[in-house]
Amino acid sequence: MHHITQTTTATTMLLLAVVLMVPWQITEGVENLLLNPSFEDTPAGTWNTKGFRAEQYADDKLDGRYSLRCSERKKKLVGPSQYTTGLRMGSGYELRAYVKLLNDNPDKLWQQLKAVVRFDFTVKVEGNTLRPISGIETAQGAYIIAWRAFVRSEQGWVLLTGNINAPMLPFSGAELAIRGPDEGIDFLLDNVTLYEIPERSDWLTASHAMIDEHRKSDINLRVTVPAGVNPADVDVQLELKNHLFGFGSKVEDKLLYRKKTQHFRDMFFNLFNWATIGSFKWRFDKSRDLYSPDFSNAEEALDVLNEHGIKVRAHSIVWGVQKNIPDKVVATPPEELPRLLKFHTEYMVNLTRGKVEHWDVQNEFLHGHWYEETMKDPHVSENIFKMARPLDPKVKLYLNDFTAVNSGANTEDFHDMGVRFIKANTGIQGLGVQGHVKEFIKPTSTMIWRRLDRLAETGLEIFLTEFDIGWRDDVVRADWFEDAMRAYFAHPGLSGVILWGFWKDWQTYQDKYLVYGKDMKFAEQGQRFVCLTQKEWTTRKTFNLRDPIPPSVRGFRGDYEVIIRKRGIPVQRETFTLGKETTVVDIRVTDSNVPIAVQDKHDYVPQCISHRDQKSVGTVNSSLSQSAEFTCSDRMSPTSGSFNGAEVSVTCEAGEIMTSCSSFHAGHSSGTRRGERITVEDGVVTCTAIKGTGSPEGVRASARCCRASELKCDYRQAGPSSPMDGAMAESTCPPGHMPLGCSIFNQYSVLEGAFPNQDMTSCLAQSGPPLSEDPALKSGAVSYAACCSKPGLQCRQVASSQQPIRGVINVTCPLGDVMTGCNVMGEEGGLAGAHIDTDQSSGVSHCRAFVGNDLPDGEAKVSAVAICCNSSSS
Numbered sequence: 001m002h003h004i005t006q007t008t009t010a011t012t013m014l015l016l017a018v019v020l021m022v023p024w025q026i027t028e029g030v031e032n033l034l035l036n037p038s039f040e041d042t043p044a045g046t047w048n049t050k051g052f053r054a055e056q057y058a059d060d061k062l063d064g065r066y067s068l069r070c071s072e073r074k075k076k077l078v079g080p081s082q083y084t085t086g087l088r089m090g091s092g093y094e095l096r097a098y099v100k101l102l103n104d105n106p107d108k109l110w111q112q113l114k115a116v117v118r119f120d121f122t123v124k125v126e127g128n129t130l131r132p133i134s135g136i137e138t139a140q141g142a143y144i145i146a147w148r149a150f151v152r153s154e155q156g157w158v159l160l161t162g163n164i165n166a167p168m169l170p171f172s173g174a175e176l177a178i179r180g181p182d183e184g185i186d187f188l189l190d191n192v193t194l195y196e197i198p199e200r201s202d203w204l205t206a207s208h209a210m211i212d213e214h215r216k217s218d219i220n221l222r223v224t225v226p227a228g229v230n231p232a233d234v235d236v237q238l239e240l241k242n243h244l245f246g247f248g249s250k251v252e253d254k255l256l257y258r259k260k261t262q263h264f265r266d267m268f269f270n271l272f273n274w275a276t277i278g279s280f281k282w283r284f285d286k287s288r289d290l291y292s293p294d295f296s297n298a299e300e301a302l303d304v305l306n307e308h309g310i311k312v313r314a315h316s317i318v319w320g321v322q323k324n325i326p327d328k329v330v331a332t333p334p335e336e337l338p339r340l341l342k343f344h345t346e347y348m349v350n351l352t353r354g355k356v357e358h359w360d361v362q363n364e365f366l367h368g369h370w371y372e373e374t375m376k377d378p379h380v381s382e383n384i385f386k387m388a389r390p391l392d393p394k395v396k397l398y399l400n401d402f403t404a405v406n407s408g409a410n411t412e413d414f415h416d417m418g419v420r421f422i423k424a425n426t427g428i429q430g431l432g433v434q435g436h437v438k439e440f441i442k443p444t445s446t447m448i449w450r451r452l453d454r455l456a457e458t459g460l461e462i463f464l465t466e467f468d469i470g471w472r473d474d475v476v477r478a479d480w481f482e483d484a485m486r487a488y489f490a491h492p493g494l495s496g497v498i499l500w501g502f503w504k505d506w507q508t509y510q511d512k513y514l515v516y517g518k519d520m521k522f523a524e525q526g527q528r529f530v531c532l533t534q535k536e537w538t539t540r541k542t543f544n545l546r547d548p549i550p551p552s553v554r555g556f557r558g559d560y561e562v563i564i565r566k567r568g569i570p571v572q573r574e575t576f577t578l579g580k581e582t583t584v585v586d587i588r589v590t591d592s593n594v595p596i597a598v599q600d601k602h603d604y605v606p607q608c609i610s611h612r613d614q615k616s617v618g619t620v621n622s623s624l625s626q627s628a629e630f631t632c633s634d635r636m637s638p639t640s641g642s643f644n645g646a647e648v649s650v651t652c653e654a655g656e657i658m659t660s661c662s663s664f665h666a667g668h669s670s671g672t673r674r675g676e677r678i679t680v681e682d683g684v685v686t687c688t689a690i691k692g693t694g695s696p697e698g699v700r701a702s703a704r705c706c707r708a709s710e711l712k713c714d715y716r717q718a719g720p721s722s723p724m725d726g727a728m729a730e731s732t733c734p735p736g737h738m739p740l741g742c743s744i745f746n747q748y749s750v751l752e753g754a755f756p757n758q759d760m761t762s763c764l765a766q767s768g769p770p771l772s773e774d775p776a777l778k779s780g781a782v783s784y785a786a787c788c789s790k791p792g793l794q795c796r797q798v799a800s801s802q803q804p805i806r807g808v809i810n811v812t813c814p815l816g817d818v819m820t821g822c823n824v825m826g827e828e829g830g831l832a833g834a835h836i837d838t839d840q841s842s843g844v845s846h847c848r849a850f851v852g853n854d855l856p857d858g859e860a861k862v863s864a865v866a867i868c869c870n871s872s873s874s
């Protein structure tokens with residue numbers, strides 16, 4: 001049995017605060033954004049030293065002639081600072097500075113060091129809008145870039161390092177300030193470097209490759225069929241049922257056992273395979289007697305989760321931040337605390353023995369040391385780990401803290417603390433990194449991977465334990481959430497992501513939810529979560545045994561179910577688990593024809609529609625026509641070059657407004673074009689067609705160019721969609737506008753078409769199946785919409801019936817309507833493009849959609865989709 005002891009020797013405190021001096025290496029040739037970083041010149045003019053005595057100091061420095069001595073500090077927040085205009089919105093920045101304390105506070109075990117960046121914003125956030133600052137108004141935001149929690153003078157020079165992403169609000173400049181030690185603590189400062197960390201431009205492609213490498217393995221599926229069974233009658237369905245990677249959420253215990261919350265439970269068990277119960281925190285003890293605790297609410301929730309096979313994180317045994325410690329504990333005499341902590345630790349671990357996967361033993365130790373400071377013992381938390389370890393040998397013991405991955409302020413300190421706990425033989429097995437992303441901060445893969453790389457060097461398991469992102473715009477929040485999820489899932493050092501709640505009605509922060517309302521509707525962010533975890537990142541394959549099964553099937557790691565169907569009827573079920581190594585699965589089909597029950601998982605998001613990166617690419621606000629009637633012409637480009645990626649463009653004539661941009665392959669072959677792109681520059685709208693692979697012939701761009709009085713157009717873009725078959729990107733028109741034309745682009749020629757939605761308020765672009773198993777050759781569809789307005793404008797979609805033929809499919813508009821747009825739609829692919837062709841003698845416009853001439857008859861079902869408009873004032 002381990003006991004908590006009270007020791008205060010300088011040696012043990014020094015060991016507890018070991019600082020590794022070379023965490024992240026500075027890239028050669030980086031530009032330091034700070035002036036006079038080593039104080040070789042007097043600080044006047046470069047550094048603000050108001051409120052304390054600052055002087056060049058020659059007796060102790062890292063290199064050069066001087067360091068900066070900071071003394072006579074009357075306030076904790078006083079220290080040197082420097083203003084810079086060299087930072088850019090959204091970019092990543094890293095700080096490295098060396099600090100040496102010259103004295104200690106005898107009443108404290110440690111001092112904290114921090115570096116803060118204060119931004120001067122040029123806008124104010126009001127609701128969902130940004131308003132420019134005027135007059136004497138100010139708007140500032142402070143973000144911690146680096147933090148050290150356990151610092152003493154005997155450590156000598158300490159590296160203060162960390163990183164942040166600059167906020168996504170316009171700012172005029174920023175001030176870096178060194179802060180933290182108590183008043184009266186003198187310190188030296190030297191070699192202060194602030195430099196940019198460039199974002200990887202290929203991060204999305206890199207994430208696809210990393211996910212394939214670290215989250216998938218090979219399945220060798222071998223199936224034997226008994227004599228008398230026709231292999232053509234047998235289908236083998238392979239499906240991932242449960243990820244090896246953890247996808248979870250914090251859960252309010254009451255929601256798991258109240259009779260009225262069945263819908264919540266059904267959704268929770270569908271979406272997640274992990275849960276965090278936060279009501280194991282000491283402050284949720286319902287008893288007044290510390291030695292007779294009552295955590296019955298948490299226990300009841302734990303039983304429900306265990307019953308449904310959900311893995312559980314228990315949170316937390318102790319929390320060192322004083323405001324989060326129960327008053328009755330704070331009131332306990334210091335000499336009684338060792339006995340109380342021993343009892344509490346043993347009680348909590350025994351309470352959950354064999355029922356939880358993780359225990360957060362100490363929560364936010366970097367930010368609160370109440371137990372250590374009160375007991376004057378730097379080893380309190382280490383000894384709690386040592387007491388917990390033998391009580392439940394199977395549970396993994398975690399430290400849990402923040403600003404280590406969502407920002408990089410504490411990454412280095414958390415790394416060092418993990419190493420320290422390993423060397424102290426505490427039995428620690430994991431680092432829980434909270435993920436509460438601060439307002440206006442956009443997570444980027446470059447910084448996420450940089451921080452996780454450092455933490456992974458400890459060799460400890462890493463879980464993202466409290467992930468949420470807040471932003472007032474639903475689509476932007478969903479974009480940031482999706483990017484972060486891709487970065488997290490891609491990194492090999494991370495084992496799971498736990499959301500800090502997902503239902504708006506039960507969250508403290510109302511703009512960080514997946515679902516909302518009593519009926520639990522999915523917000524954009526929730527749809528992205530489902531489409532990632534249950535559609536893009538899953539494995540579902542069906543093989544008919546008339547053909548050989550591929551020797552190796554690449555699948556996501558986790559628990560699988562194999563259903564054998566004979567003539568469509570399920571008759572046999574097998575299961576297996578796919579881990580990091582190749583798994584050989586031998587299945588012997590039985591003679592049985594007795595049907596078995598197969599329960600399909602409820603699909604909460606049947607269609608994955610993304611509004612990602614929704615934006616206007618430009619507007620055109622006038623037409624030279626004085627007539628209310630539409631008069632439209634077709635403008636066609638020449639044929640592009642024959643190489644992959646060749647582009648060709650077309651524009652409208654002066655006075656015309658482009659209402660549609662489409663493309664087609666000159667030889668009418670399928671899979672040979674990447675689609676179209678709309679750009680606007682200096683008021684000129686350009687329709688560009690981009691060639692894909694598969695044919696020596698080029699592509700042509702086709703623009704529909706119209707004149708009508710008061711016709712105005714805003715060209716919108718959204719995407720890419722998820723890189724999977726059937727996923728869509730939707731570009732939404734502003735209020736009062738309608739889509740007169742829809743376009744699609746995909747980097748790898750996987751097009752299933754573009755079309756307006758039923759309400760005529762947006763354009764949808766649908767992606768097809770990836771052309772290759774190569775993860776680097778995956779991309780989704782980008783949607784473009786020519787969103788136009790005009791008094792009395794009325795538009796509708798007119799589509800031909802789907803026809804399983806080769807060649808050309810035509811559709812025309814009803815009498816009295818004018819065709820403003822034309823594209824092609826086919827859910828099975830095989831598209832060669834579309835354009836508008838107007839009969840010069842009759843004046844009738846035809847939307848001509850091309851099925852690939854290279855396809856066999858009946859292989860593709862394709863529709864021609866026209867947009868037909870009229871103006872009631874005409």
